[in-house]
Amino acid sequence: MIKDILSGYKSSMPDGVHTELRAQMNRNRAVVLMSGNIIRNEREDISGVSARSYKNGVYGFASMAEISDDAVKKVLKASLENAEFLDKHISKNREIFPALPDGRFMRDISMPDPEQKIYVEILRMMDDYIEKNCPGLVSRMLMATSNGVEKLLVCSDGHDIHDDITRSHIKFKLTAMGNSGNPVDLAGSFGGYGSMLEIANNMEGLYRQVDGVYERLMDKRSGIHPEAGIKTVVMGSTMAGILAHEAVGHTVEADLVMGGSVARPMLNKQVASELVSLTDFANTAYGQQTPQPIYVDDEGTPAKDAEIIKNGILVGYMNSRESAQRFGVEPCGNARAWLFSDEPLIRMRNTLILPGKDKLEDIISSVDDGYYLLDYNNGQADTTGEFMFGICSGYEIKNGKLGRPILDTTITGMAFDMLKTVDMVSDTINWTSSGTCGKKQPMAVGMGGPALRCKVMIGGR
Amino acid sequence: MENLKNVAFSALEALKARGAQQAAVSASFSETKEFNVDGGEFSLFRTLFDNSLSLTAVKDGKKGSIGVNHFDTETINSAADNCIASAEASEADDNWEFGPDAGEHSFEDGITEPDMNLFFRRCQELVETIKSDFPKIMIEQLIASHNTLSTVYINTNGTVFERKSGLYNLMIMFSGHENGKGSSFFGTGFSTCDLSMAFIDQASLKRDLADVEKQIDTVPVSGKFEGTILLSPGCLGNVLYYGLSNFANGNAVNAGTSLWKDKLGEMVADERLTISLAPRSEEIVCGDRWTGDGYLCEDFELIKEGKLNSFIMDKYFSNKTGFERSGNYCVGNMIVPAGTTPLSEIIAGIDRGLMVGRISGGNPSSSGDFSMVAKNSFIIENGKIGDAVSEVMINGNLAELFKNIRDISKEKEPDGSCSLPWIAFDGVTISGK
Numbered sequence: 059m060i061k062d063i064l065s066g067y068k069s070s071m072p073d074g075v076h077t078e079l080r081a082q083m084n085r086n087r088a089v090v091l092m093s094g095n096i097i098r099n100e101r102e103d104i105s106g107v108s109a110r111s112y113k114n115g116v117y118g119f120a121s122m123a124e125i126s127d128d129a130v131k132k133v134l135k136a137s138l139e140n141a142e143f144l145d146k147h148i149s150k151n152r153e154i155f156p157a158l159p160d161g162r163f164m165r166d167i168s169m170p171d172p173e174q175k176i177y178v179e180i181l182r183m184m185d186d187y188i189e190k191n192c193p194g195l196v197s198r199m200l201m202a203t204s205n206g207v208e209k210l211l212v213c214s215d216g217h218d219i220h221d222d223i224t225r226s227h228i229k230f231k232l233t234a235m236g237n238s239g240n241p242v243d244l245a246g247s248f249g250g251y252g253s254m255l256e257i258a259n260n261m262e263g264l265y266r267q268v269d270g271v272y273e274r275l276m277d278k279r280s281g282i283h284p285e286a287g288i289k290t291v292v293m294g295s296t297m298a299g300i301l302a303h304e305a306v307g308h309t310v311e312a313d314l315v316m317g318g319s320v321a322r323p324m325l326n327k328q329v330a331s332e333l334v335s336l337t338d339f340a341n342t343a344y345g346q347q348t349p350q351p352i353y354v355d356d357e358g359t360p361a362k363d364a365e366i367i368k369n370g371i372l373v374g375y376m377n378s379r380e381s382a383q384r385f386g387v388e389p390c391g392n393a394r395a396w397l398f399s400d401e402p403l404i405r406m407r408n409t410l411i412l413p414g415k416d417k418l419e420d421i422i423s424s425v426d427d428g429y430y431l432l433d434y435n436n437g438q439a440d441t442t443g444e445f446m447f448g449i450c451s452g453y454e455i456k457n458g459k460l461g462r463p464i465l466d467t468t469i470t471g472m473a474f475d476m477l478k479t480v481d482m483v484s485d486t487i488n489w490t491s492s493g494t495c496g497k498k499q500p501m502a503v504g505m506g507g508p509a510l511r512c513k514v515m516i517g518g519r
Numbered sequence: 520m521e522n523l524k525n526v527a528f529s530a531l532e533a534l535k536a537r538g539a540q541q542a543a544v545s546a547s548f549s550e551t552k553e554f555n556v557d558g559g560e561f562s563l564f565r566t567l568f569d570n571s572l573s574l575t576a577v578k579d580g581k582k583g584s585i586g587v588n589h590f591d592t593e594t595i596n597s598a599a600d601n602c603i604a605s606a607e608a609s610e611a612d613d614n615w616e617f618g619p620d621a622g623e624h625s626f627e628d629g630i631t632e633p634d635m636n637l638f639f640r641r642c643q644e645l646v647e648t649i650k651s652d653f654p655k656i657m658i659e660q661l662i663a664s665h666n667t668l669s670t671v672y673i674n675t676n677g678t679v680f681e682r683k684s685g686l687y688n689l690m691i692m693f694s695g696h697e698n699g700k701g702s703s704f705f706g707t708g709f710s711t712c713d714l715s716m717a718f719i720d721q722a723s724l725k726r727d728l729a730d731v732e733k734q735i736d737t738v739p740v741s742g743k744f745e746g747t748i749l750l751s752p753g754c755l756g757n758v759l760y761y762g763l764s765n766f767a768n769g770n771a772v773n774a775g776t777s778l779w780k781d782k783l784g785e786m787v788a789d790e791r792l793t794i795s796l797a798p799r800s801e802e803i804v805c806g807d808r809w810t811g812d813g814y815l816c817e818d819f820e821l822i823k824e825g826k827l828n829s830f831i832m833d834k835y836f837s838n839k840t841g842f843e844r845s846g847n848y849c850v851g852n853m854i855v856p857a858g859t860t861p862l863s864e865i866i867a868g869i870d871r872g873l874m875v876g877r878i879s880g881g882n883p884s885s886s887g888d889f890s891m892v893a894k895n896s897f898i899i900e901n902g903k904i905g906d907a908v909s910e911v912m913i914n915g916n917l918a919e920l921f922k923n924i925r926d927i928s929k930e931k932e933p934d935g936s937c938s939l940p941w942i943a944f945d946g947v948t949i950s951g952k
Contacts, residue, residue, distance in 0.1 A: 089609075092770070092773070092774060093774060095610075095612055095839075096582070096609045096610055096612065097770075097835070098584075099582060099583050099584060099605050099606070099608075099609045100583075100584040100585065100586065100605070101583075101584070101585045101586070101601055101602075101605055102585065102586035102587070103585075103586070103587050103588075103598075104586070104587070104588050105588065105589070106569070106588065116561065116562060116563070116564070117562060117563040117564070118563070118564055118565075119563060119564070119565040119566070120565065120566045120567070120568075121565075121566075121567045121568065121569070122568045122569075123568060123569045123570040123588045123589065124589060136566050137566075140564040140565065140566055141564070143564055144554075144561055144563070144564045147561075147639065147643070148560075148561045150560070173604065173608065174583070174601075174604060174605040174608045175604075175607075175608030177608075178608045178609060178610075179608075182610075196774075196775050196776060197774040197775055197776055199774070233774070233776050233885060236886070240778075240885070240886035240887075240888075241776045241884075241885035241886055242884065242885070242886065243776070243884055243885055286743055286912070286914070286948075286950045287743075287950070313557055313558065314659065316557070316558040317557070317558045317559075317657060317658075317659035317660065317694070318657040318659065318694050318696050318701050319701075320701065323699060399567045399569055401563060401565065435882070435884075436880065436882065438879045438880070440703045440704055440879070440894065441659065441694060441701070441703075441704045442694075442701055442702070442703050442704075442909075444703065444879075444892070444894075444909065444910065446879040446880055446891070446892040448880060448890070450884070465884075465888065466883075466884045466886075466888055466890065467890045468880055468890035468891060468892065468912060470879075470892045470910060470912060471910070472910070498660070498662070515910060515912070517890035517891075517912040517914050517950065
């Protein structure tokens with residue numbers, strides 16, 4: 059646990075400068091088992107202290123790999139000097155942010171950190187299960203990972219925090235030989251908020267996940283290439299999550315909006331069917347804790363939900379304190395940093411397309427000729443809103459019934475065009491949280507949504 | 520450097536004292552100074568001081584690793600305890616092996632004392648040049664940094680490597696805007712030790728900016744056809760990376776999923792294609808000097824005139840599979856020799872296809888099948904570059920692509936990490952709306 063040596067420096071933070079002082083520890087654990095052999099077995103503990111100073115419209119930042127009074131003094135001094143260097147050459151002369159109410163947030167930070175042998179044992183049990191129950195595989199790759207982040211933040215104004223968030227997952231990839239003679243593979247993941255001990259206590263849940271992926275992989279051996287073109291598809295709830303994050307979420311991050319994203323001229327305009335609403339939740343959704351619960355962000359802003367699309371209308375962006383000032387809105391706590399040596403950037407937290415009223419089976423049965431897209435292995439989007447998702451699992455839909463499995467393909471479209479074609483939304487949602495968002499720094503995020511019926515361009519042969 | 524060596528030797532002794540029969544330690548100190556531009560404005564100046572201590576131990580055939588970023592005795596001993604505990608929790612595998620005693624080697628390269636004032640002026644100059652010469656371009660983000668790294672690697676076989684290096688890196692993302700319309704974003708960058716040349720003239724930056732200005736207005740491509748794709752050097756690097764990761768990587772060979780696993784010594788590509796992994800080449804700025812398992816890096820030809828010469832194989836996978844270890848594992852340091860045809864002639868010879876600046880898509884599956892969106896791309900018809908396109912997909916198979924080379928350009932665009940030409944590939948399915 060990080061000892062609080064930071065609070066004593068709050069009173070010495072200079073006037074007219076917004077200052078953040080942060081001590082942080084990242085704990086990463088990983089074990090990889092490849093077809094029964096451990097090929098990676100690592101632990102990593104990275105900690106240090108950093109300071110960021112905002113003066114006259116520019117930031118200075120400095121970090122050191124130690125948590126000590128000496129390091130705190132050095133990073134405070136260097137961050138201010140860096141801001142002053144830029145200010146001298148750039149001269150933006152912008153005002154400091156509107157002050158936030160002072161406060162302090164402390165969460166129970168006794169997050170367990172299991173020994174490495176727990177990771178190995180879980181993978182070994184899982185590997186035994188796969189060997190016994192999943193015949194016909196060419197290879198199997200299993201990975202147990204855990205990322206824990208403990209933060210102590212002291213700001214010149216706003217909320218100070220001491221928090222610890224850990225997420226743990228089992229990721230796996232199974233490969234079989236397809237009927238065409240080429241290998242086919244499918245991946246899965248299991249886990250979420252909490253330590254690896256929680257997965258150890260739910261091995262049955264993990265096995266059910268393996269069973270599902272294996273069953274779809276066996277189907278995929280006889281998969282066909284989908285027919286290329288614009289098709290009616292049912293995007294499963296996992297797909298809705300990546301759609302929410304990649305295709306919409308990034309375009310409404312205020313730094314990208316200022317950089318010219320497609321969302322810049324669309325505020326308060328129709329960007330989706332009125333069946334579509336999207337919110338970036340801070341820490342709680344529908345009475346449940348979200349996968350990445352954020353209570354105060356790394357600028358000292360108390361976190362609240364950021365409503366992005368309401369009944370098809372774009373109603374807001376995700377902001378830092380700086381961008382919120384420029385757009386004249388209140389920040390919702392979206393500024394987050396990954397390592398002690400990283401500065402806060404505008405990041406998503408738990409981005410969700412809200413559920414509708416349709417039953418999944420009714421959505422599928424409503425499609426005469428299309429595809430049911432279940433899972434992705436990659437997702438990217440452009441600031442124009444053009445997105446690309448690699449589809450690794452899906453089925454044809456013919457006359458309202460699921461048909462042949464499909465091989466890997468890609469779907470693409472313009473997010474705000476595609477969302478206008480959504481005409482059915484399921485009443486249940488699914489969260490995923492094993493992915494890491496990339497934007498200068500990595501970041502743990504949650505994403506989710508319901509199943510959607512829409513039109514999208516699908517690749518094929 | 521002496522302090523780093525002391526830290527490394529203390530950690531190695533701590534691992535040996537805890538029963539490690541084989542062990543390796545890497546200790547580093549880095550200093551980064553970085554300017555950021557966001558939305559066209561300078562926004563941030565960062566200074567980062569970081570340490571890195573990486574311990575790997577093999578005890579009774581079981582391997583464990585740990586990374587920390589403090590050098591004090593308490594941290595070293597705790598890391599050694601955790602490293603051994605991790606190893607003991609693992610399972611025995613006799614294939615773990617560090618390189619034999621390579622002796623003592625010391626390297627110093629690049630610019631270890633940066634001229635930050637000149638560096639900042641070059642960055643300012645670039646931002647101003649883009650504003651004046653490319654008025655439709657919006658810089659979404661520019662990250663310009665100087666990184667100095669001092670590092671020591673030692674292992675129980677007696678090897679001692681030490682190095683001090685420094686280089687300037689620039690990464691820029693931008694898009695084109697006019698009359699309320701915008702292009703796709705584009706990212707490019709380079710590494711250099713040379714501040715004498717304006718940044719606008721480095722690598723492919725000027726051409727990239729000009730291309731993106733032309734990509735504000737796009738047209739859709741109708742229907743589906745088999746055509747030629749002409750990949751820019753930057754885009755080619757991504758495609759080659761995907762192919763080599765799927766087919767030539769030791770992991771894929773060991774897993775049995777590589778389509779090339781039985782093709783060593785056989786033709787896997789067009790005979791005009793040679794791919795070297797060359798971190799020591801003068802074309803590569805501050806490439807690796809040693810491998811993670813304790814060998815000095817040696818440049819090698821992975822594919823020579825179309826023939827698969829080697830896999831990308833570390834000692835562990837070499838022992839597992841029986842194939843020879845490769846000279847290095849630096850897939851990010853590819854060099855492809857130039858062809859003989861000027862780019863303009865290649866374009867003039869293409870009846871129908873795409874000039875592709877970027878692809879958006881994930882790692883293709885083990886089969887090599889790919890389905891990607893062509894971004895920052897132009898249509899080519901009857902030997903001429905036409906409109907920029909949007910919502911166009913390209914589909915095919917990577918293994919087939921390596922064989923279906925139409926031509927390789929005479930021109931190259933080295934960026935400090937790779938040195939690649941333009942390559943045109945036939946037989947790709949191009950589909951639009």
